[in-house]
Amino acid sequence: MPAILLNPHRTWLILIIATAATFWVRADGLVGITAGAATLAIAAIKGRLVILDFMELRHAPNPWRSVISGWLMLVTVLLMVVYAFGPSLLAGVDKP
Secondary structure (H helix, E strand, O other), X not given: OOHHHOOOHHXXXXXXXXXXXXXXXXXXXXXXXXXXHHHHHHHHHHHHHHHHHHOOOOOOOHHHHHHHHHHHHHHHHHHXXXXXXXXXXXXXXXXX
């Protein structure tokens, strides 16, 4: 295995690839629930990598990792719910 995949640059490389994937999904004009979910999932993966490697919680006590990772998961799920059901919830609301 190449040495670059075994050192801290691995996270940076994965973040660059994930950013390019997100750009590709949106630059091709993909819309809809699938494209939105893919974009949010990639963002959640990137957030998890930042939490573990750049905030240095990979080797921190388990409660710290659990609280921060749980917060990220909660925000991601809430965003996916709003993205999926938001338009239907707002359909009956009169606009000012």
